[in-house]
Amino acid sequence: xxxxxxxxxxxxxxxxxxxxxxxxxxxxxxxxxxxxxxxxxxxxxxxxxxxxxxxxxxxxxxxxxxxxxxxxxxxxxxxxxxxxxxxxxxxxxxxxxxxxxxxxxxxxxxxxxxxxxxxxxxxxxxxxxxxxxxxxxxxxxxxxxxxxxxxxxxxxxxxxxxxxxxxxxxxxxxxxxxxxxxxxxxxxxxxxxxxxxxxxxxxxxxxxxxxxxxxxxxxxxxxxxxxxxxxxxxxxxxxxxxxxxxxxxxxxxxxxxxxxxxxxxxxxxxxxxxxxxxxxxxxxxxxxxxxxxxxxxxxxxxxxxxxxxxxxxxxxxxxxxxxxxxxxxxxxxxxxxxxxxxxxxxxxxxxxxxxxxxxxxxxxxxxxxxxxxxxxxxxxxxxxxxxxxxxxxxxxxxxxxxxxxxxxxxxxxxxxxxxxxxxxxxxxxxxxxxxxxxxxxxxxxxxxxxxxxxxxxxxxxxxxxxxxxxxxxxx
Amino acid sequence: xxxxxxxxxxxxxxxxxxxxxxxxxxxxxxxxxxxxxxxxxxxxxxxxxxxxxxxxxxxxxxxxxxxxxxxxxxxxxxxxxxxxxxxxxxxxxxxxxxxxxxxxxxxxxxxxxxxxxxxxxxxxxxxxxxxxxxxxxxxxxxxxxxxxxxxxxxxxxxxxxxxxxxxxxxxxxxxxxxxxxxxxxxxxxxxxxxxxxxxxxxxxxxxxxxxxxxxxxxxxxxxxxxxxxxxxxxxxxxxxxxxxxxxxxxxxxxxxxxxxxxxxxxxxxxxxxxxxxxxxxxxxxxxxxxxxxxxxxxxxxxxxxxxxxxxxxxxxxx
Numbered sequence: 110x111x112x113x114x115x116x117x118x119x120x121x122x123x124x125x126x127x128x129x130x131x132x133x134x135x136x137x138x139x140x141x142x143x144x145x146x147x148x149x150x151x152x153x154x155x156x157x158x159x160x161x162x163x164x165x166x167x168x169x170x171x172x173x174x175x176x177x178x179x180x181x182x183x184x185x186x187x188x189x190x191x192x193x194x195x196x197x198x199x200x201x202x203x204x205x206x207x208x209x210x211x212x213x214x215x216x217x218x219x220x221x222x223x224x225x226x227x228x229x230x231x232x233x234x235x236x237x238x239x240x241x242x243x244x245x246x247x248x249x250x251x252x253x254x255x256x257x258x259x260x261x262x263x264x265x266x267x268x269x270x271x272x273x274x275x276x277x278x279x280x281x282x283x284x285x286x287x288x289x290x291x292x293x294x295x296x297x298x299x300x301x302x303x304x305x306x307x308x309x310x311x312x313x314x315x316x317x318x319x320x321x322x323x324x325x326x327x328x329x330x331x332x333x334x335x336x337x338x339x340x341x342x343x344x345x346x347x348x349x350x351x352x353x354x355x356x357x358x359x360x361x362x363x364x365x366x367x368x369x370x371x372x373x374x375x376x377x378x379x380x381x382x383x384x385x386x387x388x389x390x391x392x393x394x395x396x397x398x399x400x401x402x403x404x405x406x407x408x409x410x411x412x413x414x415x416x417x418x419x420x421x422x423x424x425x426x427x428x429x430x431x432x433x434x435x436x437x438x439x440x441x442x443x444x445x446x447x448x449x450x451x452x453x454x455x456x457x458x459x460x461x462x463x464x465x466x467x468x469x470x471x472x473x474x475x476x477x478x479x480x481x482x483x484x485x486x487x488x489x490x491x492x493x494x495x496x497x498x499x500x501x502x503x504x505x506x507x508x509x510x511x512x513x514x515x516x517x518x519x520x521x522x523x524x525x526x527x528x529x530x531x532x533x534x535x536x537x538x539x540x541x542x543x544x545x546x547x548x549x550x551x552x553x554x555x556x557x558x559x560x561x562x563x564x565x566x567x568x569x570x571x572x573x574x575x576x577x578x579x580x581x582x583x584x
Numbered sequence: 585x586x587x588x589x590x591x592x593x594x595x596x597x598x599x600x601x602x603x604x605x606x607x608x609x610x611x612x613x614x615x616x617x618x619x620x621x622x623x624x625x626x627x628x629x630x631x632x633x634x635x636x637x638x639x640x641x642x643x644x645x646x647x648x649x650x651x652x653x654x655x656x657x658x659x660x661x662x663x664x665x666x667x668x669x670x671x672x673x674x675x676x677x678x679x680x681x682x683x684x685x686x687x688x689x690x691x692x693x694x695x696x697x698x699x700x701x702x703x704x705x706x707x708x709x710x711x712x713x714x715x716x717x718x719x720x721x722x723x724x725x726x727x728x729x730x731x732x733x734x735x736x737x738x739x740x741x742x743x744x745x746x747x748x749x750x751x752x753x754x755x756x757x758x759x760x761x762x763x764x765x766x767x768x769x770x771x772x773x774x775x776x777x778x779x780x781x782x783x784x785x786x787x788x789x790x791x792x793x794x795x796x797x798x799x800x801x802x803x804x805x806x807x808x809x810x811x812x813x814x815x816x817x818x819x820x821x822x823x824x825x826x827x828x829x830x831x832x833x834x835x836x837x838x839x840x841x842x843x844x845x846x847x848x849x850x851x852x853x854x855x856x857x858x859x860x861x862x863x864x865x866x867x868x869x870x871x872x873x874x875x876x877x878x879x880x881x882x883x884x885x886x887x888x889x890x891x892x893x894x895x896x897x898x899x900x901x902x
Contacts, residue, residue, distance in 0.1 A: 111639060111857055111865055116631035221629060380822050381619030416829075424858045433631035530614045550616050 113426075116433040118220045123211040129159045129296065131166065131320055132303035134173035135313025140166050142321055147296060150217035151430050151439040151474040159296050162319035167288070167328045170317040174259040174286040175334055177314030183256055183284050187243035194242060194281055196309040197302075198235035201228065201274075204305065208298055212270055213430040215297040217439030217475070218393050220431050230555055231274035234573070237557035238282035241578060245283065248575050254582040256284030257360055258336030263326040264299075265342045266292035266441050267396040267497075273299045275572050276339055277316060278557075283581035285337065288317045290329055292342075294442050296320040327353075335359060337581065341398070344495075344521075344566045362570025362580045364398065364562055366495040367523030369544065370516035371401030371552060374509075375410045377528035378550065383417045386501070389526060389552035391425060391437050391479055395499040396445075398567070399524035401552050403485075403492060404503045405512055411505045415483060419464060422479050427468045437499060440475040449477055449498035456482050456491035461502070487518055495521070509534065513541045522564030526552045545571070591795070592831055599795050602753035609752060609791060615783035615819055624814040630854045634888075637850070641885045642680055644849040644877075645672060647867045649707055649838065651686040651875050653714075653806065659694045662687055666698035668902040673882045682878065683867040684737055688713075689730040696734030707737035707772070711762060714776075714805035716741040720758060727765040738762070739772040739873075741805060742789065744779045752792060759796035772838055772871075773798035777816045778808040786816055790823035800836040806873065811841025814851060821860040824869075834863065840873025846884040849877060 130137040142161035149156050162170065182190070201208065208231075209223040218227070246252045260280045264272035269291055280287050291299035303318045319325060323346070330338045330350050340350055341364040354361050371389045373382045389401025406414050430438035440446040457463050461482040470476045477499055485492050485502040492502050506512040516525055525544040527535055535549040545563040548554060555561070560571035571577045591599070598608035632640055650669050652661060666685055673679040684705035685695050692708045699706055708730035712718035727738055740762045746754045763771050773793035777786050793801045801820050804811035817839045824835045837860070843849055849872060856864045864870050879899045887893050 110862060111643070111853075112636060113630065113632060114634040114636040116633045225629070377613065378616035378619060379613040381616035381623070384619055384623050433629070530616075550619060551622075 113434050115429070117429060117431045118210055118213075118433060120210060120214060120431060122206050123214055124207050125156060125211065125214065127157055129157055129300045129320075131160055131162055132300065132307070132316070132318040133166065133170045134317065135307065135311075137303070137307075140319065140321070142166065142325065145293060145296075145320065145322070147215055147294060149214050150441050151471070153474055156214055157297065159300070159320050161321035162290075162325045164328050166319060167325060167332060170288045170319050171259055171261070171329070171332045171334050173314035174288050174317055177312055178258055178286040181312045182286050182315050185284075187245060187284070190281060190284065191239045191242035193309055193311050194235050194239035194278065197305060197311075198232045198239060200305040200309060201232040201235065201302070204301070205229070205232070208270055208301060210431065211301060212298050213438065215295050216266065216269055217430050217441050219435040219438040220433055221435070222393060227268055227271045230557070231271045234271075234274040234278045234557045238278035242282040245578065245582070248578050250579065250582050250584040254283075254584055257581060257583050258285060259334060260285045260287050260337040260339060260581065261329040261332060261335040262287060262289040262339045263329065263342065264289065264291055266295040267393060267398070269295040270298040270302060272341055273302055276341075279572070279577055279581050281315065283578055285581050286315045288319060288329055288335070290319055290321060290326045293320070293322045330354065337361075339570075339580065340364070347568060360580070362562070362572070363568035364570070364572065365566060365568040366497075366521055367398045367400065367563065367567050368403060368493065368495050368519045368521045369399055369401050369524040369526065370403045370405050371526035372512050372516055372528065372538065373404065373406045373410070373414060374529040374531075374534065375407040376530050377410075378530060379410065379414060379417065381550065382528040383414065383421050385526060385528065385550070385552040386418055387421055387425070390501040391422070391499050392553050394437055394440055394477070396441060396497055397553065399546060399553065400497075401524070401526050402496060402501060404501055405506050405515055406503065407512075408505045408507050411503075415481075415503065418481065422466045422481065423468070425466060425468060425479055427466070427476060427478060428471055437479060440477050440498060443475055445497065446475040446477060449496055449500060452491060452494060452496045453480060453500055456485070456489060456502070459489045459491070461485045461489055461491060487515060493519065509538070513538065517541070517543045520566040523567035524548065595795065595830065599756065605752050605756060605792075605795075606750070609788040612787055612791060615787055617783055620783055620815045620818055624818050624855070627854055627858060628814060628851045630851075632850050632854065638885070638888045640850050640853050641846060641881050641888065643865060644846070644853060644872065645881050645885075646680040646683060647871050648682040648878050648881075649684045649686045649840070649871045649873045650682045650878060651806070651840070651873055653686070653688060653709060657688060657691055659691070662691045662694045663698055664902040666695055668878070668900060669699065669704050670702055672878060673885070674900065679882070679885065683871055686739065686873065689726060689733060689735070692730055692733035692735045705736045706734055707739055708733070708735035709739045709741075709805075711740040713739070713741050714807040716743050717745070720761065723758065724761060724765045727762050731765070731767055731769050735769055737770045737772060738766050739774055739802060741774045741776060742793065744776050747780065747785070747789060747792075756792055756796045759793060759798060763797040770799045771797070772800035772802045774802045774805055774840075776805055776808055777803045778810045783815065783819050786819045787823060790820050794823065794827050794835055798835070800838050800871070802838040802840055802873065804839075804841040804873075806841035812839030812843055812873075814855060817852060818855055818859055821855060821864070824864070825860045834869055836869040836871065837864070838871040838873055843872055843874050844876050845880040849881065
């Protein structure tokens, strides 16, 4: 047997500090909230202590953002704003390894993903939006569309740096200022981004980053001087925010959960479909709102696909996120691990057939072996609820109409995948999918030029592309 | 059409006549170009270090078909290549021997004399290599000559013109006949993937060669660009894996041409390991057709053991 020797990326590159502070008005300051300890989910050790914002800190941050908006940022020509945004993009690339290692430490995702996906895509979002800053008049929203003001942004723990980039880059390009709250369990890379922003000499107050738990997020979105709220996270919290904002004139975009169908027809390129299924559900441990968590496979190839899929999943390497050969890293928190276990147990109890990869798991840390449920029916919880973990539910269909009906039979509608070699069928399916993103013969591909967002309980508003600018412009 | 071995009924049907063969080959699942290239690039980022790297280097050395296929080949050149095959690194006798020496038919005897009793195979290209543009009689005579001269492995080329014009039966029959002419010698079927161009064609040609009884499927002659590439090798590895799942038989894969350094060779081994499976990590089932690769493997091997780089002057140039 040929065993790959451990090939760990050095954790020193992360430049980890014992304490991190919040970033308000261009300075790193101590928050007056209760400090939080962020842990490495792969080892359960404490990585750093992070100061958090109290209600008054939220107010200070919003005031700083308002002042920066009124005095500097909204008046600055787009071409000048672009220079700052380009500078941030270049600095992210410069410090790419540091950000990648830190992200893997704090989040648990494998280094190959933070290195090859999260960090480069984050930089790409700044580059892309920097280009828009002086061309907003050509975006199709009138000759000189105006910014909204102060944007309050709350982001999740699954792509900490990338989500910060998705939120901050378009806001800045359109001329808004930002108060951003990173997730409680993954605040570190956003604070290194704050350091980058400081070094790029962005005018004080244009970007403020205030760590904390849900209560900080709640006071941020409630703050009367916030003009725009952007939230990515769970559907439950999204609904609370929408209720809170009802009757105010704040603009809102929500990017919430999903239960995407990945639909494989019998004429699909099967080996690549298997890759796409694996990438769809095991990428980032399945902590992806657009994960292809429901596999819909045509009955005539179901056995073959399942067999190939299991063989492929058995080659996935689960373990140390810093090892360059790790394919699936650690579940982000104990809480999430408990939720995944609870849902998979319900799958077994409801009669689905469970298969789990034979891969060894580390003794410490929060890990969950890639799992596939077959014989799943639409009525089961594992087919309806978002698991947000490395768990795939396999359903079958007989005709394209049935595939459409089953795929759309969910309160969510974020993404879908269609696998077939027949071009006309791809288009036919794409028209019928109630999903914001439809991938064909691929899955989980992100590009700043392509709008991303959902239907129904997956939220509303788009991020990325020309369409994404609308969320940050007064149109 | 006569199938060379007893096949499971589904596959026996495939080779019943020309039209069933065509139906079978066109019924194979397609290959998505973007997907297979992405997967090959992704697996290419595996980081193989320390003991696993040294193991990979030794394994790769034992899989090399040390090749010289030049118009300028002479008995002297072949003899020195044979010497290299026996003792790749003269200062380090523990270095494994290569799998085979690969030459043109008229050089087979020279190579066979040099390699007698060493366990190193003599492979010969045949069948109007590299173009394959001749009559079947000449191709068979070419094959028989190589085997009589002492070749234990024959690397044939398929008729790409026939394949691309859809005359699959002709290609199939040729492989079956050459296989017969080989006797006990192992048959490697060169698909010349650089001329087949699409991955769908590579998959069809791979299955065609497996159905006709090829012991190995080989990417290229080395005379056409592009020669071996990682994604093409992925598709061929998938074919032998699927073949094993359906028949229980193990068939081999040989990428040839363009694999020049250790880093690339290790990417191929990772693909073998994770696409086909660990049992293919064996010189009986995977080979590198290469001439310059061996010296880079030897240099990297020294680096691993000595802790520093030496240089091209410390390995023998043959």
